[in-house]
Amino acid sequence: MSIVKRKARERAARYELILNTALELAAAEGWEAVTTRRLAALIQYSQPVLYSHFKGKAEIMAAIAMRGFEQLATELKNAAGSADALHAACTAYLQFAASQPVVYEAMFVSPTELLFASEQTPTALRDAFDALVTALGPDQEDLVFTAEVLWSALHGMVVLSQSKRLPVDGDRDRLDVLIRKFRRSC
Structure with a gap:
């Protein structure tokens, strides 16, 4: 597998991880508890990595x-x-x-x-x-x-x-x- 394909697959996996984690957190504590800082900590990536996928919580909710x-x-x-x-x-x-x-x-x-x-x-x-x-x-x-x-x-x-x-x-x-x-x- 090429590096480009691997990076695309990893990016897609991170995207899914962000959405799934946001859903789990919202289900447990409500949408008010979902913040980019909290999501970044839960998925164990930095906020800039999260922002490379979504501009913020509103875009996550829209997705x-x-x-x-x-x-x-x-x-x-x-x-x-x-x-x-x-x-x-x-x-x-x-x-x-x-x-x-x-x-x-x-x-x-x-x-x-x-x-x-x-x-x-x-x-x-x-x-x-x-x-x-x-x-x-x-x-x-x-x-x-x-x-x-x-x-x-x-x-x-x-x-x-x-x-x-x-x-x-x-x-x-x-x-x-x-x-x-x-x-x-x-």
């Missing part, structure tokens, strides 16, 4: 968010192939948020420089949103606007559930009510 959007888009697209695409997509969204709360927070709760609803919106974000649009079905009026309202409702359910402001035992019933309301408005 984690982008991966989350890629995964969410895949899960939503897979759901779109089911007999009840709307129910499957909404369920997939809620399950994603429940199974990866730290990633979800980086995607949707914490401040980010990722652009939503613009010409510069990254493909992964657009794909995830487009999967929600598709799940609504072709007969929906104002499809994009309706998908934004659906997304808002799902996000509200996630945040209220994660903050324990809604009883967990009502999650399925709330989802059923939401889906009925969207079907009725179609």
